[in-house]
Amino acid sequence: MNLPNLVPMFMTMNLNSWSDALAGWMPYGLPLGLVIIAAIPLVFIALYALTYGVYGERKISAFMQDRLGPMEVGKWGLLQTLADILKLLQKEDIVNRDADRFLFVIGPGVLFVGSFLAFAVLPFGPAFIGADLNVGLFYAMGIVALEVVGILAAGWGSNNKWALYGAIRSVAQIVSYEIPAAIALLCGAMMAGTLSMQQFNLLQQGEYGFLHFFLFQNPIAWLPFLIYFIASLAETNRAPFDIPEAESELVAGYFTEYSGMKFAVIFLAEYASMFMVSAIIAIVFLGGWNSPLPNIGTVLLNDWTTGPVWGAFWIVMKGFFFIFIQMWLRWTLPRLRVDQLMYLCWKVLTPFAFIAFVLTAVWEIYMK
Numbered sequence: 120m121n122l123p124n125l126v127p128m129f130m131t132m133n134l135n136s137w138s139d140a141l142a143g144w145m146p147y148g149l150p151l152g153l154v155i156i157a158a159i160p161l162v163f164i165a166l167y168a169l170t171y172g173v174y175g176e177r178k179i180s181a182f183m184q185d186r187l188g189p190m191e192v193g194k195w196g197l198l199q200t201l202a203d204i205l206k207l208l209q210k211e212d213i214v215n216r217d218a219d220r221f222l223f224v225i226g227p228g229v230l231f232v233g234s235f236l237a238f239a240v241l242p243f244g245p246a247f248i249g250a251d252l253n254v255g256l257f258y259a260m261g262i263v264a265l266e267v268v269g270i271l272a273a274g275w276g277s278n279n280k281w282a283l284y285g286a287i288r289s290v291a292q293i294v295s296y297e298i299p300a301a302i303a304l305l306c307g308a309m310m311a312g313t314l315s316m317q318q319f320n321l322l323q324q325g326e327y328g329f330l331h332f333f334l335f336q337n338p339i340a341w342l343p344f345l346i347y348f349i350a351s352l353a354e355t356n357r358a359p360f361d362i363p364e365a366e367s368e369l370v371a372g373y374f375t376e377y378s379g380m381k382f383a384v385i386f387l388a389e390y391a392s393m394f395m396v397s398a399i400i401a402i403v404f405l406g407g408w409n410s411p412l413p414n415i416g417t418v419l420l421n422d423w424t425t426g427p428v429w430g431a432f433w434i435v436m437k438g439f440f441f442i443f444i445q446m447w448l449r450w451t452l453p454r455l456r457v458d459q460l461m462y463l464c465w466k467v468l469t470p471f472a473f474i475a476f477v478l479t480a481v482w483e484i485y486m487k
Contacts, residue, residue, distance in 0.1 A: 137246040160238035164391045172390040173200045183450045210379035222276025227384040233265030234391035242317045244430030255316035274373040285372030289363035295464045300350035302472035303343035306479040307403035320407035328413035332406040342475040344404045351396035358449035397441035408434040
């Protein structure tokens with residue numbers, strides 16, 4: 120297929136039409152279309168991490184602390200992040216003499232790969248999704264958990280007791296909080312009757328906008344929604360669950376010994392995970408790429424704000440909203456102690472997740 124033909128196809132509402140057509144683009148027998156599909160999430164992660172991720176978090180934290188944030192490099196400090204990248208690129212790549220070099224080197228890579236691969240099943244709109252798997256939600260949950268391996272490799276390979284403490288904390292935290300997070304998402308799967316990420320979006324379409332979203336369709340949905348959001352903070356090591364980093368007691372946690380681009384890749388993986396969990400909660404409970412605006416009489420707000428381009432806009436904006444909440448909480452709440460963190464997981468979130476699971480099942484079977 121000729122590449123120019125993809126542009127008008129992108130403007131249609133045919134499900135996955137653009138990504139399917141792009142996958143079939145093979146000039147001279149080379150699968151360039153598949154390469155482009157794989158590169159789109161990578162470019163998105165890089166641009167989002169540099170702008171809204173790093174620069175945005177600096178400005179948001181500065182606003183909350185009544186200060187200016189970066190202001191010197193470029194207008195309003197807009198070029199500060201680029202200056203930081205140039206600095207990291209020029210820094211010497213130091214590996215400790217006594218470190219396990221293999222584990223030390225692959226740790227950041229495994230971290231990023233786990234975050235990046237989850238984007239394969241993320242619907243960026245009705246016309247674009249890398250792989251519409253019938254177990255897409257299960258795949259996303261499983262592949263994001265791969266970051267545990269990267270954190271363990273980074274902590275153990277550093278040959279530093281503080282890095283190892285941070286890595287062990289992270290394993291205990293992420294593995295524990297995956298349980299209430301998975302149960303909460305199972306509630307969403309029961310409401311949808313599928314694990315396909317794209318089907319979640321299709322089942323929440325309608326002219327009344329947000330009223331079709333699962334969060335407003337099911338009176339129990341607010342409980343798994345809240346449980347998953349709290350658990351997602353722990354899975355991405357965000358405050359108040361950032362004890363794997365805990366710079367006040369562990370220097371910098373599992374990445375203490377990292378510098379240069381390895382350090383940058385670790386934080387790139389964190390920002391990628393932040394968007395992924397935010398997109399998942401938006402897709403499962405808040406309609407994903409569907410417009411939240413309803414049609415009101417002759418004012419067809421939902422119809423006017425629906426389509427492939429609008430779909431990409433809505434999924435990104437919903438994801439950015441939850442990332443803003445994550446940043447807000449970071450500069451608002453104090454860090455939990457390890458015992459408090461485990462208490463919250465095993466004695467609060469997990470029991471309530473099971474309650475939400477049972478109530479959702481009863482509602483879907485007998486009340487819907």
